[in-house]
Amino acid sequence: MLVAGFALAALNLRPAIAGVSPLLGEIMTDVGLSPAGGGAITTVMVVCLGVFGPLTPLLARRIGLDRTLLAGLLVIAAGVTLRGTDGAPVLYLGSALAATAIAVMNVSMPAIVKQHFPTRVNLMTGVYVSCVVAGAALSSALVVPVEHATGFTWRGVSALLAVPALLAALLWLPQALRGRGDGQNAPRPFRTVVRSRVTWYVTALMGLQSLTFYVMLAWLPTIYQEAGLPADQAGYLLSLTNLVQVGTSLAVPVLAGRRATQVSYVVGAGVLTALGYLGVLLAPMTVPWLWMIVLGVGQGASFALALLIIALRPADPAAVTALSAVAQSVGYVVAALGPLLFGFLRQVSGGWTTPLVTGLGVLALQILAGWFAGRPATLGKANL
Structure with a gap:
């Protein structure tokens, strides 16, 4: 039950975000958004992933990690239901609410791995990350077919995303009821973490x-729709790259976690991601499935390795929560610039060459950061 609840909770960490892009054209037309405004939907959500992550250590100390996770699932259900009602303000508000819950869960999950599976960190990190990317893959693949099959608009499809979140909450409820909320005396290692x-x-x-x-x-999906593919086929390409990430993110943490250093894995993942970007830039309609596979392997490994390193470096769950809060909060604020910047560059340049070349520059910095982050180190336990 613990593993099943943990896995199902992880499945809910991306559908609220990934389910937007295949329907983005319809959403923009219905609500009256520009390309920059359409990109801002994802930007708002990713900003919330960064800004509200620091709430997690406070909640975990007050009500415990398990109950914090349960609360996150319930708020996701509320957010995706709200954003499908009416108007751009509500669209952004509901997206922000769902993303705030995801932010709290993002930070909680590595600490839950450390707390409940201390001798299986590598394996359970792989399970966690593979479920996250599986949720992204399923949502990006199914939102358009579900829309066609049910006759719903994008609003109804968005509300349906509440169902798996509520199911996960029901499955996690026994664990949350058994969990203790007496975390006030837990160590508070932020000062040590921030100084490292x-x-x-x-x-x-x-x-x-x-x-x-x-x-x-x-x-x-928008890149490929502008290249001439129908919306459903463009969504399938996004789904393919996300599906590839499932297997990659399950295997890579198990392999990389056995070694003292993860440098070669992190650098290799960055290089593969860059090759995927190059394929989309130079020959998007030539074997597009191959570019999606390469991109998926690179991105899946990069994400899994980042979360594995967060779980491995600290000595205890409280330090994991602190490192996770810092890394994911600041990291997602940085990440939030991406979709908005790409939308702006597309708007001013009239094509995708400038945005994709900019992405390659960012990947060069990612590889450099991975070189340093992948080296062996330990954040010690501190009661500060």
Whole structure:
């Protein structure tokens, strides 16, 4: 039950975001948004992933990690239901509410791995990350077919995303009821974490790989639709790259976690992501499935390795929560610039060459950050 609830909760960490991009054209037309305004939907959500992550240590100390996770699932359900009602303000508000819950859950999950599976960190990190990317893949693949099958508009499809969140909450409820909320006396290692260079290497890696990921999550279907593919086929390409990430993110943490250093894995993942970007830039309609596979392997490995390093470096769950809060909060604020910047560059340049070349520059910085973040180090336990 613990593993099943943990996995199902992880499945809910991306559909609220990934389910937007295949329907983005319809949403923009219905609500009356510009390309920059359409990109801002994802940007708002990713900003919330960064800004509200620091709430997690406060909630975890007051009500416990397990109950914090349960609360996050319920708020996701509320947010995706709200944004499908009416008007641009409500669209952004509901998206922000769902993303705030995801932010709290993002920070909680590595600490839950450390708390409940201390001898299986590598394996359970792989399970966690593979479920996250599986949720993204399923949502990006199914939102358009579900819309066609049900006759719903994008608003109804958005509300349907509340169903898996509520199911996960129901499954996690017994664990939350057993969990203790007496975390007030838990160690508070923020000062030690913030002062460590390791923290900022990991934060840079987390932010840059998230930026390059969310750019593709937000704009890849649009890129291919403008190249001539129907909306459903463009969504399938995004789904393919996300599906590839499932297997990659399950295997890579198990392999990389056995070694003292993860440098070769992190650098290799960045290079593969860059090759995927190049394929989309230079020959998007030539074997597009191949570019999606390469991109998926690179992005899946990058994400999994960033979260594995967050779980491995600290000595205890409280330090994991602190490092996770810093790395994911700052990292996602950086990542939030990506979709908005790509939308702006597309708008002013009239094409996708300038945005994709900019993405390649960001990937060069990601590889450099990974070189330093992947080296062995330990953040010690501190009661500050």
